[in-house]
Amino acid sequence: MRKFTFIILMMVLISSACGRPGTDEESGQKTIRIAHLVNPTQSSHMMAEAFKEQVEEESGGQLRVEIYPSGSLFPSDREAIEAVQLGNIEMTIPALASLSGFDQNFMILDLPYLFENEAEAYSVLDGPFGQELLDGLEEVNIKGLVYGENGFRHITNNINPVYTPEDIEGQKMRTLESPVHTDFFNAFGANASPFAFGEMYSSLQQGTYDAMEAPIALMYTSNLYEVQEYMSFTSHVYMPIALLMNNDFFESLDEDHQEILMDAAETFREDQRELEQEQNVEYLEEMKEAGLQVNDVSDEEKQAFRDRAEPVYEKYREMLGPELFEDLEAAIEEAE
Known part of the structure; x- marks a missing residue:
């Protein structure tokens, strides 16, 4: 009975969050709902809160932002991206690996040992190569605003x-929802498979x-x-990570509101990367x-x-295709 009640409550939460229209026709106010997986202490959520404050203040309340962290609406990045694509919510902040299912060119960034350090990665992602990848998402009704940071990934085990x-x-290794990650970990010798992040704690514990x-x-x-x-x-x-928005919604905004969103996204990018680096030092200790x-x-x-x-x-x-690899290699060389 308790399980049934929990399921009903979750259905109500998702329905209420995803069922409201993005625009209040009487006031002209538009609501931007952001759903993501990480909890409120992680840098991308903390900077999403700052993004909310900046957007609401600079728009004079005409743009209203609601944030749903900790996988409260969707248990995986892939499902959150699909919801943005379909317009069921307006924004999400996924790890980039999940985008390969929407545009296979993003697979190139999932390959191991591409970048020597963060500065090199920033140069490539924030330059023409990274922007061209983001622009390509518009073909699947997703607006890529900016890249943020999850950082370098490391192997953990028991x-x-x-x-x-x-x-x-x-x-037995859990990978991100990217065939590239599964392929290279299997090449490393692991028995690798993707799994939803929201269920990772219990799967490792068990x-x-x-x-x-x-x-x-x-x-x-x-x-x-605690379980590794x-x-x-x-x-x-x-x-x-990437700050993503439904492209139809973005195009429905006037130029002033689009500019407000882009300015806030660029602030998010710079501040979130800085906070992520600070958290890495503190949390490792x-x-x-x-x-x-x-x-x-x-x-x-x-x-x-x-x-x-x-x-x-x-x-x-x-x-x-070799051309995409050549473009990436050129961008990396320019960053060095």
Whole structure:
């Protein structure tokens, strides 16, 4: 009975959040509903709150923002993106890997060991290459506003520290909802498969998965360090987030309101990246104090992972086309 009651309450919540029209015809006020997965202590939610304040203030209340964190409306990034695409909500802030199901060109950013550091990633993402990817989303009714940051991702597990691919041979590993991630972790030797983020804690706690991978701040704010013993700094992927909006909704706004949204999005990008970096330092120390065992992985050891990933690179070079790879390589060279 309690389970049934919970299901009914969730249906009412989703219906009330997604069923309201985006525009109040009498006042002309428009509501922007943002649904995302992370909890309120994570940087992307905190900066979404600042985004809300800026948009509402600069629009004189004509644009109203509602935020639904912690997967309260949708249990996965993919479902939240679909809701934005269909206009059931106006915005979401997913990890970029989930966008590959809507535009396969985003798969190129899921490949391992593309970027040496955050500055290089920012240069590529905020430059012409990254903007062209965002612009391509308009073909599927999604407006890509800006990139934010989840940061470099690291392998965690309950079995042993990871220094080489051999250390994760056969481990049941959860990956993001991206075929590229599943492919390269299988190439590393893991038994990899995607799984909804909202159910990760219980699946790790119950042993359904041995391992996963995540950036530092997300690991902490989702309490996943409580059900993982080891974190190895593999830095195998730099993962952005993206601030996404339903394109029809964006185009329905007057130019002043569009400009307000873009200005607030750019502020979100800069402040969220800065806060994410600060959280990484603070949260890593707190996880260590709580008992998480952390180990570095040397450049020589990372090379073994790169070597294992070569067939994956070739697969996606053929799938996506050499021109896209050449454009990315040129953008990386320019950033160096």
